[in-house]
Amino acid sequence: xxSSIDPVQNLAQLIACPSVTPAEAGAxxxxxxxxxxxxxxxxxxxxxxxxxxxxxxxxxxxxxxxPHLMFAGHTDVVPVGDEAAxxxxxxxxxxxxxxxxxxxxxxxxxxxxxFIAAVARHIEKNGGLNGSVSFVITGDEEGPSVNGTSKxxxxxxxxxxxxxxxxxxxxxxxxxxxxxxxxxxxxxLSGTITVNGIQGHVAYPHHADNPVxxxxxxxESLLYPAFDEGTKNFQATNLEITxxxxxxxxxxxIPAKATATFNVRYNDAWNDETLMAEIxxxxxxxxxxxxxxxxxKSPVNYDLLWRNRPSHVFLTHxxxxxxxxxxxxxxxxxxxxxxxxxxxxxDARYIKDYCPVVEFxxxxxxxxxxxxxxxxxxxxxxxxxxxxxxxxxxA
Ligand SMILES: [Zn+2]
Numbered sequence: 076x077x078s079s080i081d082p083v084q085n086l087a088q089l090i091a092c093p094s095v096t097p098a099e100a101g102a103x104x105x106x107x108x109x110x111x112x113x114x115x116x117x118x119x120x121x122x123x124x125x126x127x128x129x130x131x132x133x134x135x136x137x138x139x140x141x142p143h144l145m146f147a148g149h150t151d152v153v154p155v156g157d158e159a160a161x162x163x164x165x166x167x168x169x170x171x172x173x174x175x176x177x178x179x180x181x182x183x184x185x186x187x188x189x190f191i192a193a194v195a196r197h198i199e200k201n202g203g204l205n206g207s208v209s210f211v212i213t214g215d216e217e218g219p220s221v222n223g224t225s226k227x228x229x230x231x232x233x234x235x236x237x238x239x240x241x242x243x244x245x246x247x248x249x250x251x252x253x254x255x256x257x258x259x260x261x262x263x264l265s266g267t268i269t270v271n272g273i274q275g276h277v278a279y280p281h282h283a284d285n286p287v288x289x290x291x292x293x294x295e296s297l298l299y300p301a302f303d304e305g306t307k308n309f310q311a312t313n314l315e316i317t318x319x320x321x322x323x324x325x326x327x328x329i330p331a332k333a334t335a336t337f338n339v340r341y342n343d344a345w346n347d348e349t350l351m352a353e354i355x356x357x358x359x360x361x362x363x364x365x366x367x368x369x370x371x372k373s374p375v376n377y378d379l380l381w382r383n384r385p386s387h388v389f390l391t392h393x394x395x396x397x398x399x400x401x402x403x404x405x406x407x408x409x410x411x412x413x414x415x416x417x418x419x420x421x422d423a424r425y426i427k428d429y430c431p432v433v434e435f436x437x438x439x440x441x442x443x444x445x446x447x448x449x450x451x452x453x454x455x456x457x458x459x460x461x462x463x464x465x466x467x468x469x470a
Pocket of ligand 1: 245
């Protein structure tokens with residue numbers, strides 16, 4: 076048991092595994108070797124789906140009399156990028172000036188290392204837990220996210236598992252430990268518009284139908300007016316056009332086709348259906364506008380293709396869970412954390428269908444960057460926060 080009470084040692088072991096999605100690379104084996112001596116029953120299901128790599132996952136449970144708390148996270152990491160640009164090899168867990176360097180240090184092997192240490196300390200001090208703790212750890216968070224948390228939760232539920240609350244160990248703090256707890260996430264929706272025109276000579280535009288004119292008209296309708304001004308718990312819904320493609324190498328040919336792709340991050344004033352309807356409505360209305368196509372009688376001829384699965388907006392309302400975590404953070408750091416729904420999506424979007432979920436982990440400043448690193452002091456502080464949270468949650 077001794078070995079896993081130190082978050083720094085735990086993290087060094089995890090960073091040493093080059094578990095770039097979808098490779099397991101020993102990372103789940105390391106987690107298993109830390110949890111088994113603490114009394115956890117560990118399973119490692121592998122999930123598959125056509126067109127995506129197989130991914131190994133881990134579910135570990137230590138059963139006790141009382142509520143069931145889930146800790147969720149991922150051991151996979153994003154690629155290192157330009158390895159030569161790193162101050163230390165990205166899987167060496169080098170310590171320099173009070174920080175441990177390595178891919179995954181904050182996103183999010185560090186969070187896992189701390190939660191394991193916190194559970195180990197709690198068990199050592201109290202001889203056990205007044206309830207059950209489960210680790211839901213995937214190797215597919217940074218990749219396609221198809222053979223990861225969503226399937227692992229379904230798999231566990233099919234075995235009869237259910238949970239009272241969950242904490243995700245993603246790096247939620249923008250600047251310093253204690254800044255921010257995430258209590259919800261915006262939804263995400265992407266689509267591609269294709270405008271079909273008629274190819275022709277630029278000098279004879281009346282014989283052609285330039286799809287770029289139509290596309291600009293449609294894009295403007297998505298960018299203005301704003302979808303909303305934000306809600307009590309969420310930022311304003313925002314649409315960004317991420318690419319515009321015509322692919323026309325010529326200066327004297329009007330192209331036949333033009334496309335644009337967009338992504339919307341949306342708040343709880345919408346759901347994916349109402350938002351899709353709003354976007355269709357804006358495009359349909361705009362397609363008849365003649366400002367940029369004064370000599371064209373027919374509306375802009377376009378198709379809209381929705382990309383991927385939308386990720387749903389959610390907000391957690393569990394007072395006990397949020398209150399317990401907030402007071403644990405405040406007790407240890409002296410800072411009252413902001414409750415936020417900002418930022419990108421996370422696997423919490425799957426967990427929210429099973430139990431209330433919040434997210435709290437390390438400082439995210441260096442995540443996905445060259446020289447990703449964590450302050451050693453932060454590892455100890457986060458372990459304290461988690462330990463306090465576990466004690467209060469099961470009290
Ligand atoms: Zn992450």
